Amino acid sequence: MNAEERELLHRHLNGDLNASEQAAFFARLQTSPELRRELASQALDETLLSEIILEGRTVARPSSRRRAWVPVSIAAAMLLGLTVILALGRGPSLVLRVTSLEGAAVLHRGGKEEAMYPGQDLRWGDRVATTRGGVVLERKGLRLEIGPDSAFEFQRYKGVEALSVEKGVVRVTVSSEQNHSFGIQQGTLDTKDATIRVEVASHRTLIDVERGSVELERQPGVPITAGNYASVTVAEVEIGRLIGRPRVEDAVRRAARFLESRRNDLVTPMVSEKRHGTAPRRAYAELALLALHRAGVPDTDPLKAELLGLVKGRSIESTYAAALQALALAEIDPAAHHGRIRLCAQLLVDSQCANGQWDYAVKPALSDDPAALQVRRRQEGPASGDNSVTSYAVLGLSACSRAGILFDPDVVERARRWWIQCQNVDGGWGYNDSGNRNANDADKRTLTTNASYGSATASAVASLAALRGMREGDGRPDNAILRGLEWLGANFSVDRNPRKDPGFVHGHWLLAAARAGTILGTERFGSHEWYAEGADFLLQAQQPTGGWRLERGEFMAPEKNDVLDTCLAILFLRRAP
Amino acid sequence: MSDAAQIAQLVVKHRHGLLAYLYGVLPDAHVAEDLFQEVCVVAVQKAADFQDGTNFVAWARSIARNKLREQLRRRSGVVVDDAFFDGLESAFDAVRSTLDPDARKDALRHCLGRIQDRARQMLVWRYEEGLSAASIAGRTGQSRASVNSLLQRVREILRDCVERRSAEARA
Numbered sequence A: 001m002n003a004e005e006r007e008l009l010h011r012h013l014n015g016d017l018n019a020s021e022q023a024a025f026f027a028r029l030q031t032s033p034e035l036r037r038e039l040a041s042q043a044l045d046e047t048l049l050s051e052i053i054l055e056g057r058t059v060a061r062p063s064s065r066r067r068a069w070v071p072v073s074i075a076a077a078m079l080l081g082l083t084v085i086l087a088l089g090r091g092p093s094l095v096l097r098v099t100s101l102e103g104a105a106v107l108h109r110g111g112k113e114e115a116m117y118p119g120q121d122l123r124w125g126d127r128v129a130t131t132r133g134g135v136v137l138e139r140k141g142l143r144l145e146i147g148p149d150s151a152f153e154f155q156r157y158k159g160v161e162a163l164s165v166e167k168g169v170v171r172v173t174v175s176s177e178q179n180h181s182f183g184i185q186q187g188t189l190d191t192k193d194a195t196i197r198v199e200v201a202s203h204r205t206l207i208d209v210e211r212g213s214v215e216l217e218r219q220p221g222v223p224i225t226a227g228n229y230a231s232v233t234v235a236e237v238e239i240g241r242l243i244g245r246p247r248v249e250d251a252v253r254r255a256a257r258f259l260e261s262r263r264n265d266l267v268t269p270m271v272s273e274k275r276h277g278t279a280p281r282r283a284y285a286e287l288a289l290l291a292l293h294r295a296g297v298p299d300t301d302p303l304k305a306e307l308l309g310l311v312k313g314r315s316i317e318s319t320y321a322a323a324l325q326a327l328a329l330a331e332i333d334p335a336a337h338h339g340r341i342r343l344c345a346q347l348l349v350d351s352q353c354a355n356g357q358w359d360y361a362v363k364p365a366l367s368d369d370p371a372a373l374q375v376r377r378r379q380e381g382p383a384s385g386d387n388s389v390t391s392y393a394v395l396g397l398s399a400c401s402r403a404g405i406l407f408d409p410d411v412v413e414r415a416r417r418w419w420i421q422c423q424n425v426d427g428g429w430g431y432n433d434s435g436n437r438n439a440n441d442a443d444k445r446t447l448t449t450n451a452s453y454g455s456a457t458a459s460a461v462a463s464l465a466a467l468r469g470m471r472e473g474d475g476r477p478d479n480a481i482l483r484g485l486e487w488l489g490a491n492f493s494v495d496r497n498p499r500k501d502p503g504f505v506h507g508h509w510l511l512a513a514a515r516a517g518t519i520l521g522t523e524r525f526g527s528h529e530w531y532a533e534g535a536d537f538l539l540q541a542q543q544p545t546g547g548w549r550l551e552r553g554e555f556m557a558p559e560k561n562d563v564l565d566t567c568l569a570i571l572f573l574r575r576a577p
Numbered sequence B: 001m002s003d004a005a006q007i008a009q010l011v012v013k014h015r016h017g018l019l020a021y022l023y024g025v026l027p028d029a030h031v032a033e034d035l036f037q038e039v040c041v042v043a044v045q046k047a048a049d050f051q052d053g054t055n056f057v058a059w060a061r062s063i064a065r066n067k068l069r070e071q072l073r074r075r076s077g078v079v080v081d082d083a084f085f086d087g088l089e090s091a092f093d094a095v096r097s098t099l100d101p102d103a104r105k106d107a108l109r110h111c112l113g114r115i116q117d118r119a120r121q122m123l124v125w126r127y128e129e130g131l132s133a134a135s136i137a138g139r140t141g142q143s144r145a146s147v148n149s150l151l152q153r154v155r156e157i158l159r160d161c162v163e164r165r166s167a168e169a170r171a
Helices: A003-013 A019-031 A033-060 A069-081 A245-261 A263-267 A284-294 A302-313 A319-332 A338-351 A387-402 A409-421 A454-470 A479-491 A506-520 A530-541 A558-573 B004-013 B015-025 B029-045 B056-076 B082-098 B101-112 B117-128 B133-140 B144-170
Strands: A096-101 A105-109 A112-115 A127-130 A135-139 A142-146 A151-157 A160-174 A180-184 A187-200 A205-216 A228-232 A237-241
Touching: A003 A019, A003 A033, A003 B144, A019 A033, A019 B056, A019 B082, A033 B015, A033 B029, A033 B082, A033 B101, A033 B117, A033 B144, A245 A263, A245 A284, A245 A530, A245 A558, A263 A284, A263 A302, A263 A558, A284 A302, A284 A319, A284 A558, A302 A319, A319 A338, A319 A387, A338 A387, A387 A409, A387 A454, A387 A506, A409 A454, A454 A479, A454 A506, A479 A506, A506 A530, A506 A558, A530 A558, B004 B015, B004 B029, B004 B056, B015 B029, B015 B056, B015 B082, B029 B056, B056 B082, B101 B144, B117 B133, B117 B144, B133 B144
Parallel strands: A160 A180
Antiparallel strands: A096 A135, A105 A112, A105 A127, A127 A151, A135 A142, A142 A160, A151 A160, A160 A187, A180 A187, A187 A205, A205 A228, A228 A237
């Protein structure tokens, strides 16, 4: 292939050839096998690059109008291959109507945004985005309950219609009269006479089958029946046992009431009695705010409002407080609390230790230019910290990142390097107090050790997964994560923190496991279904008060163990990242 | 003879190969997407014509040929014959037999993370917005020639990176 042909090929790929040049290029193609091969090879790369770029866009900007390229095409084709659904033109009874509306939902129609209202009829081509509350849509034989923060598109392609779920949650009740197929990012599912709940995240879709059954087009002949769920990613479909949502809802509601009964404990700052001096290190108010929010407690609730005012009004002195505050505010309203989240990010960035860990106390932030694109490191933190607080700092930074705050990539890199350096040879992680990696303390089952144990390993895996999410565009396979997952699979248990005595940092272990599983989008550690097993355990262990008391050691403040454990349990039951 | 669900599965299995073929002739991500959808729909409609055990990709491409011909005629008045498609399809088969699209995609994703923001932005404009070199030039104030040469350079860098990575993976 000569230089001229090469140039023609690239201009062809750039859409830069006019009609006569195009004809000339095709003529060259006919005479040059080498040019044909080059085109074929380049065209495959271009197709893959397009997919990568469009996927990245879907993940980074979930509100964008255009979805990933291939799944839409597949969905359209699949729908034709299955029993036809929601056919247009069968008369007024098939109109899809808004029958209930909670909060505000936005309807994108014909390039314009409109507010939705009950009684409104939807048209195919409409796109619906909900914010705080849900929407119920109904037509004969079909009921769609769309959750908060969801986005859906009603598509039509050559007479075939599809509900395309971009993000969020939809609960679908299908009557026995018709089959329905639903396009999800990873393909389609087909159902009749069933109630299912479909939850879409950027990289996977969770389908809970409450009644009836569904079939995935990728696994024909293998229906997922009532009482089970399927977690679907591009690469695999995991099927497992469903924990009934009503039981979880009830447990979470009772837990929230328990927290409300312990207001005084939540609003009083705790003082550290450890080596780290007198910094307030237990950020109960932030943790409780996050737990209440995840429990679905509305912003108008007096305790939630009080906690929100409290955490935003006080100075942030500890890493836990900065991290948990960022996590809570980024979920409650990232736009409204942007300034405060940015402050948390600055504190965390400025307090990172030289070795990549974090310690308990944060350094007072040196203010950065609030209009600067990136939060920059303005000072160095202490020499070293410990892995537990480090894992919280990373989750906090990850929340800041989700809230749209950019920061110095070196912070992410330094943290990642630390986690990789301190991984034990068995694939697990320990505590590494003061960065110490040499203590030979495997037999201490009631203390933090450098020998691997459950909460430390799950925290490390969750951290590495969160850090990977912050390094956009880097698909490097993460051996450290895979080895950590193997350790978790081999050692998993819900009745204790693996490799520790019962009651030692038990709630933290369960939550760390949930974080690792959720961030990585996996339902299993080895043969263990972490959510089903953990939720079963927690539902049984809930006390008549609505709270939990899992911690038996003196490691945590004993008089407040139940408050802390209850927050952790709520977050677990909500699959907290 | 085959049923629609089987065809749908085959379409999923061979999507990269089919998309690449369409893209090779009409290099616009959105046009290729639309054509791919049309090919899928026709394939499903004609499922009964497909004989199990025969070459599905060749069968699907025969549908694609008609779509491509129609598009080429409409867009640029270019007319191509069967010999053109035959030659092209052998080349695509040869590439398909030596590359694993999933592994290639992972490698590309990795390599894409290493290129400069300015170059990545060009790719985003080209693939996400479907802008031609001329439109990108209009947006950046550069000449068409320099956009063309930058895009060519980016492709070469990506290919080097991917191939180095594949060689490392084999070693």
